[in-house]
Amino acid sequence: MMKPFKAGIIGLGSVLPDKKLTNSQLESIVETSDEWIVKRTGIRERHILDDGVPLANLAAKAAVKAIEDAGLQPGDIELILGTTVTPDYLTPSLACMVQKEIGAKNAAAFDVSAACTGFIYAIQTGRQFIENGTYKNILIVSAEALSRATDFTDRKTCVLFGDGAGAVVLSQVDDNTGVDSAIIGAVGDDGDVLTIPFLYTSETDIANRNEGKKQVIWMDGSEVFTFASRIMADATKRVLNSADVEMDQIQYVFPHQANMRILQNAAKRLNVSMDKIYSNLEYTGNISSASIPVCLDEASKKGLLKKGDKIVLVAFGGGLTYGSALLTWSKEA
Ligand code: COA
Secondary structure, three states: OOOOOEEEEEEEEEEOOOOEEEHHHHHOOOOOOHHHHHHHHOOOEEEOOOOOOOHHHHHHHHHHHHHHHOOOOHHHOOEEEEEOOOOOOOOOOHHHHHHHHHOOOOOEEEEOOOHHHHHHHHHHHHHHHHHOOOOOEEEEEEEEEHHHHOOOOOHHHHOOEOEEEEEEEEEEEOOOOEEEEEEEEEOHHHHHHEEOOOOOOOHHHHHHOOOOOOOOOEEOHHHHHHHHHHHHHHHHHHHHHHOOOOHHHEEEEEEOOOOHHHHHHHHHHHOOOHHHEOOOHHHHOEOHHHHHHHHHHHHHHOOOOOOOOEEEEEEEEOOOEEEEEEEEOOOOO
């Protein structure tokens, strides 16, 4: 059934912190090598937010760029959806802090918690408000400072993650572009393979971590790898099927950027060339929910996306969660 309104991305913005952490710098922190990291992950460097800078500050910079790119004012935004696994505070939410920093006084604001899949969950949440006519302009801001939740004595995780922020303005569009279909899902039964404890810490959480490290990422890398490779392919196929669209009609797939081998594995399952799989993880590392909006902003600025192109966004992450979205691109190149 045709929806009365569609939701399309009309503005994008992103920011990576200036400070970089290269693989060779990591060699002096843990027992690892540039060669191992590049071969096993594809990552060469990641960006690190300076101590003392709130994440909301980075998020607000990306948000301002996205609103300007959309040709709007902060006062035009009616809802802010924030996504992060590394908030400055449990309350106020990232979304409320961004609202304050950018002066979006007319907006409701809340965070969506779905780890690395947060951006897709926010797209699926935001589009409901637009399709049912409640709001016209929504800001989605995804920002992460994973370096603050990383144990830099654990070589199995500390080489993977980085910091960054991406934002989009999702607005009512009337040219039949925008979100054609989206799927979100969760496998809570397997949530214990990727955790960041906060106010509660179980015996297992303590046993899995180095002594004295509580609120840091722990992950069963190979379990997550298997889940991610399978679900990236499955969720892409499902969203295409739901809209009766074939893979060869897709210009680009924008996956969550966790590991180049996951992307290659999923591309093989999808029988699609790596040319169609957008990737920037070489210089960002895994920036959780910020990875897809940062990629979209980059691709848009490089002129890789033109109005009417069909693209797939697909993510997986802690929870475990997953999601995919099929979009007909709404912005002129
Ligand atoms: N440098 C050097 N050696 C390392 C290392 C590092 N940074 N990290 C792990 N190793 C070692 C291990 O200790 C192990 O040594 P061992 O055989 O002597 O025990 C060996 O390398 C192989 O470890 P393994 O865990 O099997 O490597 P892998 O090929 O599975 O790669 C990950 C590990 C973490 C890169 C991979 O599992 C992965 O990317 N998983 C998904 C992670 C992810 O994307 N999570 C977020 C999802 S949102």
